[in-house]
Amino acid sequence: MELIKNVIEKIWLILIVTIIISSQISAYADVPxxxxxxxxxxxxxxxxxFEGRFTMIFRLPMGSQSLDIQEYRKAPNKRRIEIISPSDIAGLGMVVDGEERWRLESNEKKHLPFRFLPPEHLEETQFQNFRLLLRNYKVGVFNGGSVAGRxxxxxxxTPKxxxxxxxKLWIDAEKGIPLKSELYDTQKVLRRLIAYSKIDFNSAIDDKLFKNPRRFWDTRKRPPGPKGxxxxxxxxxxxxxxxxxxKTQFDIVVIEQLPGGFALQSINTIEIDKAKNAHLKYSDGLTALSVFQSPFDRPPDRGKPEGPPPPNREKQRNEPPPGPPPGPEKxxxxxxxxxxxxxxxxxxxxIIRWNKGGVYFTLISELEKNDTIKIATDFIGK
Structure with a gap:
């Protein structure tokens, strides 16, 4: 009798294991x-x-901030994002129409100590160099369940x-739009969450949503910004x-491969007051870092910028730079x-800054300080 009981228990164990393995195989079978x-x-x-609403929660040194945001997007390059809550900054946001962009604001709220994140900071499609990503990270695809009813x-x-x-990204299986994103820092702590609660791909979106929201007296011509x-x-x-x-008109320093799998992705010039500055963008497929370079000596014939003098922004508003409020600086x-x-x-x-060989360098990264120092060491030793 005891022998029969042991045989039955083994049969049940085999069946359970078979079911688990079969379910795992089916979970992988249909994913791209x-x-x-x-x-x-x-x-x-x-x-x-599409038209949608999402919640964004990001971690700050002094706590967390949560925003509910209404979004309208019309392919290929029109977007409107507007804060719904919290109430003290409701109505703020941004409108994008191709290369044009405007802030959404109101007279009673435009002096708040908050500037809305530009749309590219919310983008979840910064994976253009797939080979570089797969070289430095492990990538798995699974059935993600339902998000916003999709x-x-x-x-x-995950990093190697x-x-x-x-x-982690939850991608709409039919449309390909990211519906949820979780970004973890180097210590595996959740730093930012974006999750759609509603999304409608069949909504008729009016082009008027992407027009300049400012009144006519706010649209007077201003001096052109930096040329890039x-x-x-x-x-x-x-x-x-x-x-x-x-092209840069100074001895730019270029390193194509940096420690930790970072590779040069692009080089841009930015002309400010007739002086060329260089912006080198690096990536390991997921994490980006930037190296800015500018010459010490400015051209002697620069003179004053053309056009009317810029407004005194300090008198107009008391706002910090774009993005969440800065944390303690060391x-x-x-x-x-x-x-x-x-x-x-x-x-x-x-951020690491230094001067060498007539060039002023600024390195900006979200890596640990010691890893950032290793990258600066490569540039300094070049």
């Missing part, structure tokens, strides 16, 4: 490959119109190296340093390979 899903996600914003795929992106952020130009990106041939120096002076450097830590961001 990561590359195909990334392509679909990147193309979705160029082709799909079937989704879940993309889990220590001290790197990770991310992309002079190289990773889809082009190998970097020609001599040609780049001709600045220290160090020497890296004999060069005096200033390190500034602002929340999750580490």
């Amino acid at each position: 490959k990561p590359e195909a899903l990334f392509v679909k996600m990147s193309q979705a914003y160029q082709t799909v119109d 079937d989704t795929y879940l993309i889990e992106i 190296q220590q001290n790197r952020p990770s991310r 130009e992309e002079i190289w990106n990773y889809n082009q041939s190998k970097v020609d340093i001599n040609k780049l120096r001709e 600045e220290e002076k160090v020497k890296i390979k004999g060069i005096d450097c200033i390190i500034l830590v602002k929340g999750p961001v580490t």
Whole structure:
């Protein structure tokens, strides 16, 4: 009798294991490959119109901030985002129409100590270089269940190296639009959550939503802003340093591969008061960092900027830079390979500044301070 009982228990155990394995196989069977899903996600914003509402929660050094946001998007390049709550900043937001963008504000609220995040800070399609992402991160695709009443795929992106952020994305299975995102910092703590509660892909969206919301007396012509130009990106041939120096008009320093799997993605010039500045963008597929370079000596014939003098913004408003309120800052002076450097830590961001060879450098990253110092060391040693 005892023998029969043991046999039955083993049979039940085998059946349970078989069911678990079968369910795992079925969970993987119908999901697309990561590359195909990334392509679909990147193309979705160029082709799909929708109206939706999402909640964004981001962690700050002094606590967390939660926003409810109404969004309208009309492919390929029109977008309107407007804060619904909290009530003290309701109505603020931004309108984008191609290259044009305007802030949504009202007379009674425009002086609040808050500036709304630009739309690209909310974008969840910054995975253009898939090979680089797959080189530095493990990417898994699973059935993601329902988000805002829609079937989704879940993309889990985990780093192959220590001290790197990770991310989870829930992608609409039919449309390819990200419906939920969780971003974790290098310590595996949730830093930002974006989740749609409502989304409508069949809504008729009026073009009037994307017009300049300002009154006619606020639309007077102002002096042109800084001129920017992309002079190289990773889809082009190998970097020609001599040609780049001709365009930037100073001895720009370029390193194509940085420690930790970071690769050069693009180089832009920014002209401010007739002086060229360079912006080098690096990525490991998920995490980005920037190196700004500008010459010490400005051209002698710069003179004053053309056009009427800019308004005194300090008198007009008392607002911090774009984004959430800055956290406590900690600045220290160090020497890296004999060069005096200033390190500034602002929340999750580490900034290192130094001067060398007639060029002023600013490195900005969201890596740990020691990892950021390693990257600065490469530039200083170049």
